[in-house]
Amino acid sequence: MTIYSLGVSKAAPATVTGIAMIRPATATPCYVQEIGVFNSTGVASSIGLVRSATTGTPSTSALVQAGVPGLTGQTNIDTAWSAAATVAANYIRKIVLPATIGAGVIWTFGLRDLLVQNGATTQLMLWNFSGSTDAALELYVVVDE
Numbered sequence: 583m584t585i586y587s588l589g590v591s592k593a594a595p596a597t598v599t600g601i602a603m604i605r606p607a608t609a610t611p612c613y614v615q616e617i618g619v620f621n622s623t624g625v626a627s628s629i630g631l632v633r634s635a636t637t638g639t640p641s642t643s644a645l646v647q648a649g650v651p652g653l654t655g656q657t658n659i660d661t662a663w664s665a666a667a668t669v670a671a672n673y674i675r676k677i678v679l680p681a682t683i684g685a686g687v688i689w690t691f692g693l694r695d696l697l698v699q700n701g702a703t704t705q706l707m708l709w710n711f712s713g714s715t716d717a718a719l720e721l722y723v724v725v726d727e
Contacts, residue, residue: 585615586646586655589722594625594715600667601708601716603634603660604723606700607645612657614696616724619708620686621679621717628712629719630676631689634705638667646725657698657725669707676711686720698725 595601601619606612619629642662646655660667674696679685698706710716 583726584653585649585724585726586657587649587722587724588644588646588659589720590644590659590661592661592719592721594623594718595710596715597710597713599710600663601629601710601719602721603640603667604698604706604725605637605640605658605660606656606698607658608656609700610656610727611697611699612725612727613694614691614698614706614723614725616688616690617708617721618686618688619719619721621683622720623717624681624683625715625717626681627679627716627719628710629679629716630673630709630711632669632673632707632709634702634707635668635670637702637705638663639665646723656727659723667707669709670703
């Protein structure tokens, strides 16, 4: 397996909505190694990591980038949907970031601890679980494919 990563920007996510989805583009699963999320504006942000219940229809996606030149990643990071994704009820992790530019969190996971597969209930979402709009966010994801 090889390490891949991708950094993306997310305009201020609205109330109770998706921030980003980690979604394998093929039947090849991935293991999440690290996720970092940081405020880029001075607004408090409520961010949860949760399994998806539905994929929705992604409209903005990018493939993770290989640490080894010449390899092509197979995992998408979606940041917008023309039909909204939905999430399961139980969060894996949750945090509320203060209204400070640069406030953030880095979540790390052990080798092969957090599996993501291509399927509506096996993908991962970063989700705004609050009753207000989050800050604009900068985030990155590191996966092992």
